[in-house]
Amino acid sequence: MKLITAIIKPFKLDDVRKALVDLGIEGMTVTEVKGFGRQKGHTEVYRGAEYEVNFIPKIQIDIVIKDEILDSATSAIVESAKTDKVGDGKIFVFDVTSAIRIRTGEVDAEAL
Amino acid sequence: MLKKLLFLVIGFSSVTYAMTEPANAAAEDTVYVFNTLLFLIGGFLVMWMAAGFAMLEAGMVRSKSVAMQCTKNISLYAIAGIAFWVLGYNLMYDGVDGGFFGSFTAFSVPDPSADAGDYSAASDWFFQMVFCATTASIVSGTLAERIKLIPFLIFVVLLCGVIYPIQGAWQWGGGFLSELGFSDFAGSTIVHSTGGWAALMGALILGARAGRYVDGKVTAMPGSSMPLATLGTFILWLGWFGFNGGSQLALGSLEDASSVSKIFMNTNLAAAGGVVTAIILTQILYKKVDLTMCLNGALAGLVSITAEPLMPSPLSAIIIGGIGGVIVVFAVPMLDKLKIDDVVGAIPVHLLAGIWGTLVVPWSNPDTSLITQFIGVISIGLFVSAISAVVWFVLKSTIGIRVSEEAEQVGIDKAELGMEAYPDFTK
Numbered sequence: 001m002k003l004i005t006a007i008i009k010p011f012k013l014d015d016v017r018k019a020l021v022d023l024g025i026e027g028m029t030v031t032e033v034k035g036f037g038r039q040k041g042h043t044e045v046y047r048g049a050e051y052e053v054n055f056i057p058k059i060q061i062d063i064v065i066k067d068e069i070l071d072s073a074t075s076a077i078v079e080s081a082k083t084d085k086v087g088d089g090k091i092f093v094f095d096v097t098s099a100i101r102i103r104t105g106e107v108d109a110e111a112l
Numbered sequence: 113m114l115k116k117l118l119f120l121v122i123g124f125s126s127v128t129y130a131m132t133e134p135a136n137a138a139a140e141d142t143v144y145v146f147n148t149l150l151f152l153i154g155g156f157l158v159m160w161m162a163a164g165f166a167m168l169e170a171g172m173v174r175s176k177s178v179a180m181q182c183t184k185n186i187s188l189y190a191i192a193g194i195a196f197w198v199l200g201y202n203l204m205y206d207g208v209d210g211g212f213f214g215s216f217t218a219f220s221v222p223d224p225s226a227d228a229g230d231y232s233a234a235s236d237w238f239f240q241m242v243f244c245a246t247t248a249s250i251v252s253g254t255l256a257e258r259i260k261l262i263p264f265l266i267f268v269v270l271l272c273g274v275i276y277p278i279q280g281a282w283q284w285g286g287g288f289l290s291e292l293g294f295s296d297f298a299g300s301t302i303v304h305s306t307g308g309w310a311a312l313m314g315a316l317i318l319g320a321r322a323g324r325y326v327d328g329k330v331t332a333m334p335g336s337s338m339p340l341a342t343l344g345t346f347i348l349w350l351g352w353f354g355f356n357g358g359s360q361l362a363l364g365s366l367e368d369a370s371s372v373s374k375i376f377m378n379t380n381l382a383a384a385g386g387v388v389t390a391i392i393l394t395q396i397l398y399k400k401v402d403l404t405m406c407l408n409g410a411l412a413g414l415v416s417i418t419a420e421p422l423m424p425s426p427l428s429a430i431i432i433g434g435i436g437g438v439i440v441v442f443a444v445p446m447l448d449k450l451k452i453d454d455v456v457g458a459i460p461v462h463l464l465a466g467i468w469g470t471l472v473v474p475w476s477n478p479d480t481s482l483i484t485q486f487i488g489v490i491s492i493g494l495f496v497s498a499i500s501a502v503v504w505f506v507l508k509s510t511i512g513i514r515v516s517e518e519a520e521q522v523g524i525d526k527a528e529l530g531m532e533a534y535p536d537f538t539k
Contacts, residue, residue, distance in 0.1 A: 044332075045398040047405060047457070048445030051332035 001096040001108065002070050006061045007033065007089040008081040013059050019080035020063065023072055026112060029062040039086055058089060064096055064112055143230055143364030150372070151235035154358020157351045158242040162189040164347030165249035169256060170533075171341030172404065172456040176523025177257040178336055178533030184252045184261065188268045192245035195273035197221055200244055201237055204277035208285035213278045230364065239358060243303050244272050244280075246355070250307025253456035255314045258321050258520055261528060263507040267500075271310055275499050279306060279492045294488035295480040298359035300419035300469035301489055306496050308463025311454070313500040318513055320453030322520045330448045333455075336533075338403055345407040349383055352414045356421040375421040379414065382421075382433025386413020389437030397441070405441055408457040412436035415462055416469040423476040432472055436465040467493075 008016055013030065020028065034055035041054040065073050074091055082088055101111040138146075166185035170178045201221045206214040226233035248268045255264065280302050282289040296302050324331055335341055356379045362368040390409030394402040413433030417424070424432060443460035452459070470489050474480045507513050519527030526532060 045400065045402065046332040046334050047402060048398070048441075049330040049332040049448060 001099060001112070002065055002067060003094040003096045004061075004063050004065065004070075004073060004077070005092045005094070006077050006081070007035070007058050007091075008061065008077070009083065009087060009089060010057060010059045012081045012083070013061075015080040016061060016077055019076040020073065023069060023076055025063055025065065025073070027063070031060040031062070033058050033060045037087065037090075056087065064099060066109055066112065138364055143362075144232075146363040147231035147361070148235045150358055150360070150363035151231060151239040154354035155235065155239040155242050157354025158239070158246065158358065159189075159351075161242070161246055161348050161351035161355070162249055164344045164349075164351055165246075165253065166344065167340045167347060168344030168407070169253045169456055171337040171339070171344060172253070172335040173256045174333055174523075175336035175534055176525055176532075179525040179529055179531045180261065181252070181256055182533070183529060184256075184264060185249065187261070187265055188248045188252055189245050191265055191268050192248045192272040193241055195269050196241045196244045196277070197237070199273045200277040201240060203274065204240070204280045205285045208281045208287045210291045211281075211287055213281045213287070214285055230362065240284075243299060243355070244276050247276050247303050247307040247310070248272055250304065250458050250462045251311045251314060253458045254311035254454045255318055256455040257524055258515060259314070259318055259513055260511075260515055263511055263513045266507060267310075267314070267503055270503055271500075275310070275496060275503075276306055279495055282492070283488065289484075289488050289491065292487060293480065293484045295473050295477060295485065296419050296470055296488065297421060297473075298356045298418045300415055300466040301492055304415045304418065304462040305466035305470070305489065306492060308459055308461075308466055309493055309496040310500040311458050312452070312463060313497055314504050315452050315454055315459070317501065317504040317508055320451055321455070322517050324453050325448070325451045330445075335404065341404065341407055345410055349380075349410060349414065352379055352383070352418075356418055360422070371422055377426060378417055378421045378424055378429035381426050381429040382417030382436070383410045383413040385430035385433030386410050386416070386437035386440070389434040390441055393438065393441040404457070405444065408440040408444070408461050409437035411461045412440045412465040415465040416472070418466075419469040420473040420477050425476070428476055432469065432475075435468060435472075439464050439468060 006016070010032075017028070034057050036055055041052055041056060043050050043052050045051075061077075063073070070093065074093070077091055098108060099111040100107050162185065166182055169181045169185065173181050197219075199216065199218050202217045203214045206217060206223075208214045222233035222237050226236075248271055251267070251271065252264065277285075281287045283294055283296055283302055284290070321333065324333065353376050357372045357375045360368055360372045360375060363372060386409040387406050388409075390406045391401050394400070394405050413436045416432050416436035416439075417429055421429075440457065440460045443464050444454075444457055447454050447459060454460070467489050471482065471485050473485055474482050504513065515524055515527060523532075
């Protein structure tokens with residue numbers, strides 16, 4: 001099992017969700033997050049005073065999947081979240097040692 | 113009921129008749145009714161400006177100061193009304209006779225014998241009272257987010273009971289400025305600059321918000337709600353038709369009705385001019401239009417035309433208001449350079465555009481002169497600034513005017529009121 005953590009542009013959430021559901025993903029967790037990347041944020045002007053926006057709002061998606069669909073899941077996220085402009089985000093993949101469904105006690109693949 | 117209706121019909125028909133006859137053909141009662149009606153309609157429109165200021169200020173402060181800003185606005189409006197009834201009105205209007213102030217006859221308004229004139233005495237009191245309250249509203253915006261509630265309200269009592277009425281007596285009460293030939297139709301100087309001077313003195317003595325000016329840099333503190341600030345500005349714009357239109361002080365003749373209508377037109381055009389120049393200038397200077405500057409631009413346009421809303425041509429009104437917008441766009445960052453923290457932009461809008469509006473009166477009104485306009489601006493400015501500075505200093509050295517830095521960081525809503533404007537919002 002793998003955990004995919006993807007940081008994406010907020011307005012791309014619906015597209016990414018649709019692409020993953022089409023792949024047969026059963027569930028996902030979404031978090032509103034803020035952060036910066038290589039651009040280090042940007043500046044705005046308010047009433048003549050320039051100010052820095054150091055942390056830009058993003059959406060973080062967490063999904064746990066079976067190993068065999070890892071490549072198709074990551075490429076689905078890449079294709080659906082891409083705008084070709086800076087700030088499209090990143091995808092991280094982690095190994096998952098176990099999973100348990102709380103209601104039934106099912107474990108690992110059955111719990112996903 | 114029928115009698116009243118009949119009276120109205122007669123009233124209207126005499127007005128129609130007067131189209132071909134001299135304007136004084138209207139029945140005496142009709143004149144009284146229409147003049148009083150103008151005071152009442154103008155008055156409640158200006159009263160509604162208190163709501164406009166409340167919403168503009170609520171939108172321009174950070175969300176941790178919104179409940180306090182609303183508290184200050186409802187309190188100052190109530191206190192202004194009482195102070196102007198107890199002392200202010202007679203100090204401003206009763207027996208000034210070319211002098212410097214009226215009578216200290218407390219608790220005696222309205223004088224029943226005054227009803228015998230061309231309008232109801234109570235309608236005049238109400239109309240003048242809401243102007244006085246407007247002056248106090250101007251001060252609260254500048255000093256937002258760091259001034260304590262009680263000393264602010266004490267200042268409002270003195271502003272509305274004494275400071276505003278005395279300088280108002282000089283002109284509108286028939287005092288020495290009106291004898292000199294000074295002209296301030298609806299109060300660019302008497303209402304707006306007076307509020308602006310009081311606010312400026314407060315801002316200097318109170319100091320900037322914590323963290324506002326650090327290492328020579330300005331920290332932007334974006335307001336909590338642009339929709340509220342916009343609604344507040346629209347409410348003020350609406351109220352201004354009462355402010356300027358009502359200041360014709362009469363609606364009982366064809367000439368007056370025509371003047372009030374011209375004033376509405378010029379008032380609207382001047383505000384529009386202020387917005388348009390703010391759009392153009394912020395786009396050029398900052399590459400993006402700044403909404404809050406556009407809102408300030410509308411108000412600066414309105415303040416600029418307030419000293420003379422009747423005489424300018426429509427094009428002149430747009431230019432006068434448009435220059436008000438220019439003043440805002442350049443004065444807001446200039447005040448920041450001087451480290452004068454004016455949260456809502458009241459000093460550029462009310463003080464500077466008020467001075468501009470007063471000085472430009474001779475351009476369209478040949479009965480005035482730049483010199484007397486200048487004397488009016490300077491004498492009222494010196495008086496209001498001096499007295500305000502003394503009051504702020506006394507308050508500062510006795511009960512203190514500023515909340516603690518910790519209270520400011522936590523937010524004045526929680527620290528002073530134990531309340532939040534938006535308790536359900538996630539931080």
